[in-house]
Amino acid sequence: MISLSPAAPRLAKLTALSVGVAFLATACGGTSTPSSTETTTAPAGAISCPAGDGAGASKSAAAAPSGAVPASTTTSPEPLKIGSLLPTTGNLAFLGPPEIAGVELAKKEINAAGGVLGKPVEVTHRDSGDTKTDIATQSTTALLGMGVNAIVGAASSSVSKTVINQITGAGVVHFSPANTSPDFTTWDDKGLYWRTAPSDVLQGKVLGNFMATCGAQTVGMIVLNDAYGTGLAKNVKAAFEAAGGQVVAEELYNTGDTQFSSQIDKVVAAKPDAIVLISFDEAKSILPLITGKGVKSGQLFLVDGNTSDYSKVLQPGTMTGAHGTFPGTFAAEAFTKELLAVDPALKDFTYGGESYDAVNLIALAAESAKSVKGVDIAAKLKEVSLGGEKCTTYPSCVTLLRNGKDIDYDGQSGPVTFSDAGDPTEAYIGIYEYTAENTLKPVKSEFGKL
Incomplete structure (x- = not known):
């Protein structure tokens, strides 16, 4: 077993990412909620995402060993x-x-x-x-x-x-x-x-590849302008382009912003096959604005910062067929x-x-x-x-x-x-799909090495 000292080198670089992505098939197109005042042409939305059977690595907590846990042979004068x-x-x-x-x-x-x-x-x-x-x-x-x-x-x-x-x-x-x-x-x-x-090298790889397997050839991105947002966007873009796709629009917003119409209009006007939203809680405001432009919900792809239960905050059907990713097993x-x-x-x-x-x-x-x-x-x-x-x-x-x-x-x-x-x-990176109730169901859990 290797022992690590406190002064061990901390400048280790990421090694090449190895991710095997295997998917099964199902439809991914969702419903749309066009606005009566729509002024921007929406993407075509002709993509079909593969999906798994909800299986993914997970474990129940292992049972404690039989008998009492032995007392520590060393006691500390102070608690942890x-x-x-x-x-x-x-x-x-x-x-x-x-x-x-x-x-x-x-x-x-x-x-x-x-x-x-x-x-x-x-x-x-x-x-x-x-x-x-x-x-x-x-x-x-x-x-x-x-x-x-x-x-x-x-x-x-x-x-x-x-x-x-x-x-x-x-x-x-x-x-x-x-x-x-x-x-x-x-x-x-x-x-x-x-x-x-x-x-995020790993999540970006999985999400970029997954959108490509859905048939998306072009992607638009709305990205939180901070270390998390721009870093994840960089890795999603790299993976999607490596799979033969093209990012046709990438718009940033800042923490604390409450108006997103300009970014949404520019991304939708580029007519991407898919739209990636890299955000936090702002997604509650952004998502209905996007679908209000005629974008089909099945064209939406979310990440760990916003892949959440929207059943209480969005109208039923808003998220049907959208997908999201976040680290961890199911x-x-x-x-x-x-x-x-x-x-x-x-x-x-x-x-x-x-x-x-x-x-x-x-x-x-x-x-x-x-x-x-x-x-x-x-x-x-x-x-x-x-x-x-x-x-x-x-x-x-x-x-x-x-x-x-x-x-x-x-x-x-x-x-x-x-x-x-x-x-x-x-x-592991879990891939999820939204139901008509705006809740999540597991699709596939992808394993990768960094």
Whole structure:
């Protein structure tokens, strides 16, 4: 098993992406909702997307080993303290509840198994907000003042960029369940930044290839002008063009914008076969405006920042046949039930598994390091993710550790194998299709290596 020191090199570059994409067939054309005042010619919409049978890699939480979990042979004078920096306000607030539920579920299971190094894990939640505010900096300052050893969050790559130096500079592990910007791969983070969400190189590859398999030859894009939006757009474009397609329009908008008519008109006027919307919560305003121009919903393709349940906010049929992608396997029914037990109001489960895995990995690394210090935890995170005996829950993994075994944690987000840069080296991207009720049904989960 490889041991990683805190000073391990962090400038590892992404290797060539290898993604095998295999799809089955079904119709993808959706209904349209033209406006009576339509002034722009809509795309033709003659595309037909392949689809799977809803199958995808997922796992139920593995049962805890028979018998009691052995007590740690080393006890810590201080408990492991984890802060969460996850959105309860701002344009990614819909991601906060499942992520917070994942953190809480992991904490519950860890403490039921005796905690970490003989003490219960303590978790403090703080709002990350978005880039329109300074909430993330204030929350980070508060968490660091409480003496946390690790911070889980933020969901937004742009928000994480505002606090990563503050967190890692304090010797604290910065662990995001949802950051996908490739920029973090080469960030000078002192070995303290980690994530369970894969780089957008992978999501861009899957989405670009999927649109090509739908028969789209031209694509228009409406993109949030931040690190997440432009980075993902770059990778979607590269994959689509490599598949023989052409991006005929690409319009940007900024965080906080409330008017999108200009961008929509320019993209629709280019008459693309498909339209990609890379946004956050602004999608609630943008989507009905696009379909109001006569664009068929089956021509719409969304991403992890906006692939959500729109049943309560959009008219029925608005999203029929649209597709979206986001990292992770299709959540196992048993796991979603456990998340619902934590938060019965959950409607969206995006990044719940990644958040659960982040907390488990931090706890297991602390057990392996026999220390709750951030630098010591970081030194063991790669080690607990590969090379040993497979396990998928804290009780099963910590039992192995306390019996002197090496472990290889694979979690609810799929296989977790870290690079020296703190990135997952392999992951799944789920492809979803919208129903007439504007809810999601799984199509296919694609596996790729980075």
